[in-house]
Amino acid sequence: MKQLIRPYGDTLNDGKIQLSFTLPIACNKKGEASAKALVESLGIRDVSVVHSEALDDAFSYYIIYGTVANPIDIENITVETVDQAVMSKDAIEAYIKEKFDKELVFIGASTGTDAHTVGIDAIMNMKGFNGHYGLERYQGIKAINLGSQVDNETLLKQALHHHADVILISQTVTQKNIHIKNLTEFIELLEAENLRERFIVIIGGPRIDHSLAKELGFDAGFGPKNYAYDVASFAVEALYFKQKYDV
Amino acid sequence: MKQLIRPYGDTLNDGKIQLSFTLPIACNKKGEASAKALVESLGIRDVSVVHSEALDDAFSYYIIYGTVANPIDIENITVETVDQAVMSKDAIEAYIKEKFDKELVFIGASTGTDAHTVGIDAIMNMKGFNGHYGLERYQGIKAINLGSQVDNETLLKQALHHHADVILISQTVTQKNIHIKNLTEFIELLEAENLRERFIVIIGGPRIDHSLAKELGFDAGFGPKNYAYDVASFAVEALYFKQKYDV
Amino acid sequence: MNKLYLNQQTINAARLTAKKIADSVQTFIDQHTTISVERALCRMLGIDGVNALDIPYPNIIVDHIKDNADLSKGVAHYLSYALAEHKHAPQKIAEMIDQNCLDLSQYDKLEQSPHIALLTQYLTPQLNRIKRQKATRETMQLKPSKTPLKYVIVATGNIYEDVKQAVAAAKQGADIIAVIRTTGQSLLDYVPYGNTVEGFGGTYATQANFATMRVALDQVSDDQNRPIYLVNYASGLCMSEIAVMGALERLDMMLNDALYGIIFRDINMQRTFIDQYFSRVISAYSGITINTGEDNYLTTSDAFLEAHTVLASQFINEQFALNAHMKKSLMGLGHAYEIDPAMPNSFLYEIAQAQMAREIFPEAPLKYMPPTKHMTGDIFQGVIQNALFNITAVSTDQTIHLLGMLTEAIHTPFMSDRAQALKNAQYIASAFQDFSKEIKFDENGMIVARAQSVLSEANQLLSSIKNMGLFTALENGVFASTKRQMTSGKGLEGVFKKHAVYRNPVLELMKKAMAGDV
């Protein structure tokens, strides 16, 4: 059954939406009309330019309200999520004890020129984040955090050296899609060395989600509001599955 | 020649745009995916849901950035504006002195249930607005401000009674398009009484512009940032034109 | 709390002058009644509902007397005779009149009614219900929320959408929900009936709508374990009727101010002062907080130059309320953050004015309005204006804190606008939690000087109003630069000088009840 929805201002299906943007043209009546036309070209009706402002002689800024003309059907929207049940730290530790006869090695880094470590530290370090301990504190897990600005080659070399089971990559800077470039290179590197199947490779960062990760060829992806247990739940199950069927 | 433009974030034609809206569904992964899908259905790419928040169990709010896929051509965008050259108060007074042999009568009101007077007062009263005197202070103009909550019938009756040349209508409340309803009724009333040609009828208010005025059958429409001289410039020329050719 | 070194003698003098102003109007009020006062009395007798033409029965009775007899004797006169004769409940009497089965004009020429006491049995159920509602409210208020109380409006025009918005807002942290009225209602000389879904810029104030919203808010109040207050408007041509309805349905606050109606709705001043008095007595009796409308002056006049008019009006409103036996703790006097943001030191002046109101009316649950006039379509700028307002509200300990909407200049609030407003207020309340305790103002600085000068200007203005009388002052446009004539404006035809036989048993009972109370 179709489930048609539109945005909601204060009445069901009123379709109300707010927009703002800059146009590379002067701020005047024609600018406003152009802004309106642009928004109308997006399928928005009752367009009201509630604010216009010159940013420079040939740049103008607009704030606009309007009504989305066509509803969308959300019935078939499916969400790519990591579909493991999330386990607690205790449960993960018990799971490892039961299913594996060795310590699992997780190696992680913020790669390329990315110097942001707070995200990967949140997942890996003792202290964790928002009161959730990091992997370092998990019994049965050896967590090796290489820090930031680690190039893809170094990460792979270290992963092999430490007999890692899981590789964790953090990417924060996304300007001009530098993260996509960097992540793709890592997958290519693994494939070139015929090592893709050797590791569970997980990525994370503020603009990362599971569907992007899958698209790029990783095993999983985690964005904001994820903690060590989310990652570990996925990783240990994936490893168990791998050891059971792959080898 | 085509003049194609797209929104501007920090690089020409990068197409960057910000949106926000509420959806009448729960705030979760599916909600986010639906918000994304909705924005994509508007022809926006690289959609990034940067904020999502529950407003209630079945209402969720999203802030989104994305890239407008298709540029628009602004070459043929024309703007319906009052195309009189705007005269100063002195010039208007001189013009009246020269072209008319009687005082011009402007009658104005905020009509229907609308109780907002600041806008019509800004145009009509002595004091004016932002340092621009109102019509009451113009030599050669008799300005009669009926105030607010004046119903259409009363306004017309008073206009006839005072032998008005120009009728000024202010409309501020626009919720559920009540202003459209109210303004349309006034035009219908004039037409029913065969009096449409008798007056120059001008409308104004925060959501009024010239094109709306023309569409509804008025002579002109003025929105924010317009003052008494804008209105008077239009009105006196229109009256002159009318007396020259109509009668 | 004395940060401004205000001169207490000036304050006392101003208060005394205001008392004289209000007392002189009170003399006029006491001599008059209105159709709305009489209809309110009908409602207290349990008369409710509408006839086949959707005319409310209170209107049917009052119009019947007005058209066929002499309303200056009051409905109590006629109804008490009718009750004595027919032994039917007042509602039945009303229906009989509607069906032309009864003509009250037969009692017109009779002497002062000896049957007034017969009305009491019909008043009692309503009075009891009001008492119960008051008790319920007081019990709930045992767990009061932290002030400033976060007040938001809903204004969809549809009571059912309003409920959704209100519930969402309460869950997001709102303490007070005001259901804004549709634009036209204050000029209607009757109160519409039933649940309604068609309003512009607001929803009809009807008793059914009150009840619907009350149920929804009680529910969310239980869930949230804190009181959620409900507000509507005892304002316009039906002030006192709506006050009755609000009391019956346990509204917590009522916008209630004759001056607002006079200035902004062009309601006749005689009419609305009389209505206001009865409505305030009802609210006082019912424990309902009123909200006055001085803030609105600054949407028309300049907020810096005319700040003293707000203060003068608050002094007058305080006296009107006292005359209606209202406790100071129910007087939500209005003021606002409306200085042009382009003015240097605007924040300092706002702090001065807000703190001044707080010090002059220490017991009043002040109603503090956000910036509206200088809000623009730049919603991001609007967020900052609201934040500065919120800082002021928190730092000067305002009680009723109307949250500014980032879309003030655009539309009545969307659900998300309200949510953003609540987050803004909550963040500021937390970030500035103990700020006011931490800071002192320079005794010789501009904040202190500003407050002192506003007080002294207000004091002067009050003197001049006293000298000419409030009616004349209003004719001169003393507030919001708006002139109104004593004999023009809407609703004058509904004013009647009380006849010698006139009685208003509701007023009498409530006053008596409160005599021990105040």
Added chain:
Amino acid sequence: MNKLYLNQQTINAARLTAKKIADSVQTFIDQHTTISVERALCRMLGIDGVNALDIPYPNIIVDHIKDNADLSKGVAHYLSYALAEHKHAPQKIAEMIDQNCLDLSQYDKLEQSPHIALLTQYLTPQLNRIKRQKATRETMQLKPSKTPLKYVIVATGNIYEDVKQAVAAAKQGADIIAVIRTTGQSLLDYVPYGNTVEGFGGTYATQANFATMRVALDQVSDDQNRPIYLVNYASGLCMSEIAVMGALERLDMMLNDALYGIIFRDINMQRTFIDQYFSRVISAYSGITINTGEDNYLTTSDAFLEAHTVLASQFINEQFALNAHMKKSLMGLGHAYEIDPAMPNSFLYEIAQAQMAREIFPEAPLKYMPPTKHMTGDIFQGVIQNALFNITAVSTDQTIHLLGMLTEAIHTPFMSDRAQALKNAQYIASAFQDFSKEIKFDENGMIVARAQSVLSEANQLLSSIKNMGLFTALENGVFASTKRQMTSGKGLEGVFKKHAVYRNPVLELMKKAMAGDV
């Protein structure tokens, strides 16, 4: 300006301890040079440009010596011999080396160069240009803008887009424009050449880009009739080289902080302290304000718990700068508004910390950073966070006021984000114009107590750093909870202990020039 009743003795003690910490590192610095210091010296000799493989000539010379001879003797040793022999300008010498027409290793075993004075004629043009640039800056600054100076960043990655953004921002009221660097640059051990259009999260710092932006800003500065300051980064592996380039192109400020590089870029500490010293001497000589990076600590560590680490680091940075002959008026010590907005009274603590910095470093043009860490995708909330920060900046008289962007958590600023930030700051600056003069803090209140406790914690921390030495303290992760080893990190291979024959004529000339000056 004493609002916090800070103990001046504690301040003096902390300053003395910091001096001891810096002096002990200075001993180490004075004994060492680095490849970047030597390349900076080359640039001062007029060596510029790149070879066919895009390798900058300063690198060609220095690498040549490093690979074929003994760099510990310094480039001056080799070049002075080469000049004496070949009579070519240094640039020509560099090109000869690149073409393998000259091998400097021939001078390796020679005695201390008797020709060092020959270098002076080649240094003079650059020194003169720097002096002229300094004079120009000082003339323009005769008409200084009101503090806080509004500082915004541009970061498109493309210098030509940066120019558009910068010009627009200046017209909208920005006082300072910082061109952010591309993410990778600080780890490059060379400075790219020419105008560039390809950067990620920022634009390459090149001398050509500096010049291009300077021209554009001079133009808009003339139009606006107020100085528009230009900022870049003398930071990373090429600190001192970029300091030279900035001095030549009349930049006004330079982000410059070895501690930042150590902690956030994993640059080797020995390397960067040595580089920093020379870069600060150059900036001091050139009248360029430095900006230190303590604010960054709070993006990694908790801003409430670790506030004292910022203060301790500022004390140390002040001493490092003094050792480099820098005037206090050029020390843009960094700090930030980064307390979690969820913390009650966050604003009070921020005010306390900001006012504390102001009182402890009264002459410093403090650099105050906006909230970044706790900014979220909720841009409307972000606007409020920035407004509170702006209030603090204005009310505690900060000098360099980095404006927060509502989209901080999302992307590098759009043109409109910057415009909104400027409007936010301008509105606050006006609304709160005289606020700080008007208010006093309760002497026994929490604001005063907070400042005092941060100072005393900083004092203790300094003592413990002094006891273990700064290198060891950094190994222990004293700042931003980040541990760095003395012998790991990028760039260690570029550090050399000075040979007995080592000379740095630039350092000598500049120090001599400043001796009369400080």
